[in-house]
Amino acid sequence: MAVAVLPFTVAVLVPLWLARRAGLAPGWATTAPGMAAQALGLILLAVGLTLFVASLRRFATDGRGTLAPWDPPRELVVRGPYRYVRNPMISGVLLFLLGEALVLRSPPHLTWALTFFAVNALYIPVLEEPGLEARFGGTYRAYCRRVPRLIPRLKPWKGAESS
Numbered sequence: 001m002a003v004a005v006l007p008f009t010v011a012v013l014v015p016l017w018l019a020r021r022a023g024l025a026p027g028w029a030t031t032a033p034g035m036a037a038q039a040l041g042l043i044l045l046a047v048g049l050t051l052f053v054a055s056l057r058r059f060a061t062d063g064r065g066t067l068a069p070w071d072p073p074r075e076l077v078v079r080g081p082y083r084y085v086r087n088p089m090i091s092g093v094l095l096f097l098l099g100e101a102l103v104l105r106s107p108p109h110l111t112w113a114l115t116f117f118a119v120n121a122l123y124i125p126v127l128e129e130p131g132l133e134a135r136f137g138g139t140y141r142a143y144c145r146r147v148p149r150l151i152p153r154l155k156p157w158k159g160a161e162s163s
Contacts, residue, residue, distance in 0.1 A: 006067075007052065007089075007093060010097070011093055011097060011100075014112060015097070015104075015109055015112065018108045018112055019104065021108070022108050024104055024106055026103075029105065034105060037102045037105060038105070040099075041098075041100070041101070041103035041104075042099065042103060043099070044095045044096070044098050044099030044102065045095075045096055045099035046099075047092075048091075048092045048094070048097075048098075048099055049092065051088050051089075051095065052088075052089055054080055054081050055082070055088040055089040055092060057080075058077050058079060058082060059073050059077060062075060062077045062078075062079055063077040072135075076136045076139055076140055076143065078143055078147075081152075082147070083147070083156035083157045084147070084157070085148055085149070085150065085151065085152040085153070086143070086144065086147050086149050087149055087150055088152075090120050090124070090150060091150055091151075091152065093116065094113060094116060094117055094120075097109070097113035097116055098113045101113050117150075120150070124149060124150075125149070129144070142159070143157075146159060
């Protein structure tokens, strides 16, 4: 339960608060550009949720841990979506937030998505990665040299066993 609190807050509670604060009521667009934006938003919601869930599953199965700081993965996770990007959970949440912004056609939600990106772009290299390097050493450094932090590579890294 505690593992779901942060993603739920970021992807659901804050966007609900933003929508209420801005007086947004969900509705379908009536113009072609608006419909296209909402269709793209629905795709991003689905891709983001799928990426997040697949990443979380890898943490549990391959890493034998969770995203909670008190129960981190015991093994370095480098399979599945981690072959494309080092932080697929964050990428998944970011896609989900961008999808919400497009579906709602909401500038405040876009600002929230960009803020989430900026915070993680600072937090990950400054606080998270040094801890991972301390725990996993040279294996993690080699992985970092080949797999990007937030923007996925097009082809999977072959250094990890395919799955």
